Amino acid sequence: MKDNLNEKGLTLIEVIISLAxxxxxxxxxxxxxxxxxxxxxxxxxxxxxxxxxxxxLDEHYAAEPLDINNLPNVPSISPYMVQRDRQNGPDGLNQITITVLYRNGSRSVTLTGLVP
Structure with a gap:
């Protein structure tokens, strides 16, 4: 019998390497x-x-007048927590800082604005 060296196909090692x-x-x-x-x-x-x-922050801008002594840390919409802070700013304005915590408090967004 004659050995056919031109066999077509893939060997097991070639298949395994291709799959890898x-x-x-x-x-x-x-x-x-x-x-x-x-x-x-x-x-x-x-x-x-x-x-x-x-x-x-928009609520603070719209308030007439803003009760600056009543800005507690306000837990709100789950899974977000809102913290408010007030400081005296320039020219008789109040600096309001709103911080929203998310991802179980590991991340936050902070916005600051000046309110009369």
């Missing part, structure tokens, strides 16, 4: 997509915290 390379590529893409989704959701929470802080 494909696995590495797939795992790297999954890691990238997972990280991307986490970033998107984190920025969504940050945007929501900024909106809440802006809403509280």
């Amino acid at each position: 390379i494909i696995s590495i590529v797939v795992i790297s893409f999954l890691t990238m997509f997972t990280s991307g989704f986490d970033t998107v959701f984190s920025m969504g929470r940050r945007t929501e915290a900024t909106r809440i802080a802006q809403q509280f």
